Amino acid sequence: MRIQRIGSKWAKTKVLQQSEALNERIPLTNEWSIPVLGQMLDEHHMLYVKPDRGTFGNGVIRVEKQADDLYTYQLGTRLKTFSAFDAMARSLQKALQGRHYLIQQGIPLLTYDNRRFDVRVMVQQNLKKQWEATGIIARLGDPSKIVTNCHSGGKAVSFDKLMQPYMTPSQKESYKAWLAEIGLATAQQMQSVYGGVKEIGLDVAIDDSLRPWILEVNTIPDPYIFRKLADKSIFRRIYRYYRANNRKVK
Structure with missing residues (x-):
């Protein structure tokens, strides 16, 4: 079985709204x-x-x-x-x-060099079919665009770099752990309704009070954005899980 894709943003939003904890993180x-x-x-x-x-x-x-x-x-x-x-x-x-x-x-995004950015949290089923948060990366938007997607002129940058003006190193590690928890809860909630979901890319906005907001859940997330990270082991693990999750079963 290949990964299940859910195209409707509204359908995915309604699934997350069923969770009281996650619903608090979703913009109206x-x-x-x-x-x-x-x-x-x-x-x-x-x-x-x-x-x-x-x-x-x-x-x-x-x-x-x-x-x-x-x-x-x-x-x-x-x-x-x-x-x-x-x-x-x-x-x-x-x-x-x-x-x-x-x-x-609309969630006013944090900025770096006057450019807005948001965060992608990758969550995948690992080789033991257990959910695992495998990567976190930031997306720095093109100043002339309203979206941060790399296909629309955005740039993949390490979370640590863009959050440097806002947090100490220890605060960043704690925050990344928090984002991973939100990602895992989101993946489990999605899978409770859509059993074929094996990976998600969670798009998270961080506002000026450092509150995280769930903007969108991608059920066919692009693994290649994580090649931009200096730590190449992160991409290797993501790609290994990606290949395993997309393997055809005869």
Whole structure:
């Protein structure tokens, strides 16, 4: 059996929401509608509108309500500004082209050299079919983009380097252990509903109070991002498990 892929972000979100502990780590997320967009903007002022199905950050839109009651949204590198919510919402509705989208509370990401970054936590079944957190790496976004994905101009960088301005070395080790715990709990929760899940790549935002937020769960995570780490043993282990988990059973 090959790894099971769950494409719907909404389906994965609903699975995680069944866990009280994990639900606390999920930004408020709803299915797209203009009334919901207005309600969420009034409360959070910055949101991400993302396609229910898709990879590499393609199609993700950042929507903001500015202090002067201007509204903006950015898709790719293009920023549009509106003087009224209704005009912005109509334009955004047209941009979605009738596809299924979600609205997610925006989490202000930590920055390094004025570039936003988030974190990827890799969790895999090992050779004994036990869940193991195998790698943690940060993704430093392109300054002109709203997503951090490496396929969209982001850069894979060690977690320790990017967190250096925010934590001591011992605090970073404790924090990585915490992220690993969250990753393991997420993998187990996903597998409780989708039995074929053998690996996850957990995308985590860290806000300015150093609170971790679960942005997305990838069930077919890219192992090759971890080649960027100086410690090559991390990638070798990840790739060994990846090969084992993707082996066809005759």
